[in-house]
Amino acid sequence: MLRTLRAVRDRFGLTAPFRIARGVKTAADVVTVTIGQGDAVGRGEGVPYPRYGETVDGALAAIEAVRPLIEAGEGRAAIGRAMPPGAARNALDCALWDLEARIAGTTVAALCGRPGPAPLASAITIGIDAPGAMAAVARRAAPAPLLKVKVDAVGAADCIRAVRAAAPAPRLIVDPNESWTIDDLLRIEDVLVEQRVHLLEQPLPAGADEALAGRRWRVPLCADESLHVTDDLDALAGRYTHVNVKLDKTGGLTEALVLAEAARSRGFGLMVGCMICSSLGIAPAMLVADGAEFVDLDGPLWLAEDRPGGAVDREGVLSPPAPGFWGGGA
CATH class of the missing domain: 3.30.390.10 (Enolase-like, N-terminal domain)
Structure with missing residues (x-):
């Protein structure tokens, strides 16, 4: 037909x-x-x-x-x-x-042999701002189990300290989005340890991350921009402990499922992320996120209005979209 x-x-x-x-x-x-x-x-x-x-x-x-x-x-x-x-x-x-x-x-979950999407802890992202403003956001988000802090190369240590002081309990991801140099990382490593940062995401530009090899970093490092598809994994060994799988990088759920399994088999920890998108963008990603160590699928939470029936967040726990929204079912 x-x-x-x-x-x-x-x-x-x-x-x-x-x-x-x-x-x-x-x-x-x-x-x-x-x-x-x-x-x-x-x-x-x-x-x-x-x-x-x-x-x-x-x-x-x-x-x-x-x-x-x-x-x-x-x-x-x-x-x-x-x-x-x-x-x-x-x-x-x-x-x-x-x-x-x-x-x-049937459902997509059934087709790919996975359990149906279930509520999961997903990071609440704090965008770059003055330390006091970031602390205010962190204070409101403090009941969430996982926060993600965006930083750049200027004042990162102050922003991280401010967020941690305002939210002492959650696990913390810090994401410089490729904006640091290796010297920046060496200077701030003590701060990352002191502030109990659980994951540092893509500190150096993709293509410059060979500088990460040969050293035992005291905070786990996650590849984001350096990872797109399964063939990228071999080059990341010895540089990163974790990888961030995003469907917009892999080109869809099909490759994302293959990449996630291959990453686990190579000993990488798994993070599943997203762009700023609607719930239609994260519904498939929630299937990949099952069992991931870190989940960052808060893209729809930034929208003034999501698609009807989309995912719902309650203090950092993301519930999947309504049945039938995506992936078959009722």
């Missing part, structure tokens, strides 16, 4: 500016894909990321280029061969998973 394909740009305003070392975001621009076959409809979402040379227009053009494959009924494997990893392939891959489950009258 022939399929229909629709891909559009959607924009979600944020409740507050999201500041990281790379810049400030005030809205989430996403690509939403809808694939229909008969009475069944599958949806997926991708977030084109300028850091990786992506734009919304570029993602829409990439999806349009594979329209004949989709409309002819080709599946995830064919799309994986035809497209590189990234946001465009992620939107298509997740829509195809959703469609497959609905046609089969």
Whole structure:
């Protein structure tokens, strides 16, 4: 049976500016894909990321280029061969998973042999600001089990201390988003230990992380921008203890599941993250996050208005979207 394909740009305003070392975001621009076959409809979402040379227009053009494959009924494997990893392939891959489950009258969780999505502890992210302002956010978020602190190369130690003083109990991730040098890391390592930082995410630029090798760091290090797909793992051994799997980097749930398993088999700890996105972007990621040591899927919490039926956060515990929102089911 022939399929229909629709891909559009959607924009979600944020409740507050999201500041990281790379810049400030005030809205989430996403690509939403809808694939229909008969009475069944599958949806997926991708977030084109300028850091990786992506734009919304570029993602829409990439999806349009594979329209004949989709409309002819080709599946995830064919799309994986035809497209590189990234946001465009992620939107298509997740829509195809959703469609497959609905046609089969089952769920994506059942199709990939995983338990259904369940509430999980997911990081509450604190964007870059003055230390006092970051402390105020941390104080409100202090009941959450996990916080993530965005920093850059200026005043990072003061920001980390301020957050930890305001929220002494939660586990803490610090994320410089590639903004540090190896000298910055050496200078601040004592502070990371003193402030009980549980994970340091991508301190150095991707491509410069060879400087991490040959030293036993006292805080676990997680690769984010340095990791996209399974083939990247070998280069990270001896440099990082953990890896951050994001569907917009892997190009969809299909590769994310393979990457997560391969990372575990190589002895890496697993983190599952997301871009600033709607709940349609994190619903598939919640399946990968089952059993992950660190989960950072708070993208929808930054939106002024999420998609109807989306995920719900209660003090850092994220409940999955309503049944039938994504992944088949009722």
